[in-house]
Amino acid sequence: MMGLSRRRLLALGSGLVAGAVVPARAQGRPFHVFAVQWRGATDVDRGMKDYLARAGVEVRYTERNARQDHKALAAIVAEIKRERPDLVYVFATEAALGIAGPVDGDPALYVTDIPVVFAAVGDPLSARLVHDLRKPGRNATGVMHLAPVSVQFEAMLSLFAAKRMAVMYNAAETYGRGAVEQLREVAARAGVELAVDTPLADDGKPRIELIGPTLARLAATRPDVLYLPSTSFFIPLAKPLTEQAVALGLPTFSANEPMIRSGDAMAGLVASFYEVGQFAGYKIEQILRGGKHPEQVPVESLSRFSLLINMRVSRRLRVYPPITMLRYAEIIDAH
Incomplete structure (x- = not known):
């Protein structure tokens, strides 16, 4: 199985974040990541956290578990809008749709003005989470976990x-x-x-x-x-x-x-769930520490299954x- 080391991930992103400025609001304090689980903690979530920790990205997490209940997502959206975290991480298609909404979703109902990184989403195009995989066209990007x-x-x-x-x-x-x-x-x-x-x-x-x-x-x-x-x-x-x-x-x-x-x-x-999470962590690092906008960060899957x-x-x-x-x-x- 393919190993997805930090060195390899950094190689994938070489040149993308060079010279980027760390957001001023992050100076002197941890980044605040609001993590939304769909069915409790998974190896994807653990991979994401481990990657950021090893990369030296200091993060304070707020975690919520929707317990596979679509109705719970509206309350989580309201909490995110009150808390104003630096970034929202979301596991699974249903949770991502409930938090970020479809590409033409009502901004009043979803999180559209805070960067969103999703993970373990099978087909974000069919789910209408993004306009295009290479150029998401919105304040959201992420990692796919399934072979076609x-x-x-x-x-x-x-x-x-x-x-x-x-x-x-x-x-x-x-x-x-x-x-x-x-x-x-x-x-x-x-x-x-x-x-x-x-x-x-x-x-x-x-x-x-x-x-x-x-x-x-x-x-x-x-x-x-x-x-x-x-x-x-x-x-x-x-x-x-x-x-x-x-x-x-x-x-x-x-x-x-x-x-x-x-x-x-x-x-x-x-795909390895843990490696999918590591890849999501890399994309979070690009946004938080690298200063990239999600629109500039392509939606990708691991290169091998x-x-x-x-x-x-x-x-x-x-x-x-x-x-x-x-x-x-x-x-x-x-x-």
């Missing part, structure tokens, strides 16, 4: 020789809906059958108790692979969710690292990856 859906699809074809795929996603989240739309398009072009389901209750919210029945319905379609698009709802449930999938004979491919490392997903094309394969799960399911893949994949639980 089309690339994940190709990886699943190579790994499972899939002719039929099942997808369980969170229809309450922006990224999940967009990912399923993209997957339908690439699957149709490739002639792959797709069965799609979601553990959504009648109130429009996902429910833990609906995961089992949803998996059972998908297993009945006899897919070659179960795909789990990125969602904050699934990650805390990584172990029990993927254990249920294995019990049903479903090899699972995930877009998120924790589903494989902490759960029983068989494989995934993923890792193919993770859990051989323990592979052996249990008796579904084995091609030998050629083992030459470049990262093998976990190999014994």
Whole structure:
């Protein structure tokens, strides 16, 4: 897996901040960063904080956890406007949309006059968080954490020789809906059958108790692979969710690292959450200490993703990856 050291990050940004003036208001006191979590502290948040600490950027944090509740975000926006921090850091698409709003959002409802750096956002263009990845066009920038859906699809074809795929996603989240739309398009072009389901209750919210029945319905379609698009709802449930999938004979491919490392997903094309956070920390440093405006800081992802394969799960399911893949994949639980 690619290492994302401070030296490498500084190399990425060489020449960008040379000669920049440290904001006068930061002299003699720590920068104030208001950090908004969507589902509690993650490795992304830890990577961001560690990067800034190692870079010698003195920061005072105010932290709020929305607990995956969209209604909580309005109160957090109001608090940010009262506190006037130097910068707002936001984890996940739903939280970023609730805090910064879409590109044409009402400034009265969102934070638009304070720099915002988001992290772990799957598709900021489709979510309308920015106008353009290279030039965000607003007071917000950040780091993407997912390989494109089309690339994940190709990886699943190579790994499972899939002719039929099942997808369980969170229809309450922006990224999940967009990912399923993209997957339908690439699957149709490739002639792959797709069965799609979601553990959504009648109130429009996902429910833990609906995961089992949803998996059972998908297993009945006899897919070659179960795909789990990125969602904050699934990650805390990584172990029990993927254990249920294995019990049903479903090899699972995930877009998120924790589903494989902490759960029983068989494989995934993923970015390191910790390194995503480090990259977000670098962008925060560019803005706070380097004097860059977010409009000048492109939205980026890590330059490489890792193919993770859990051989323990592979052996249990008796579904084995091609030998050629083992030459470049990262093998976990190999014994």
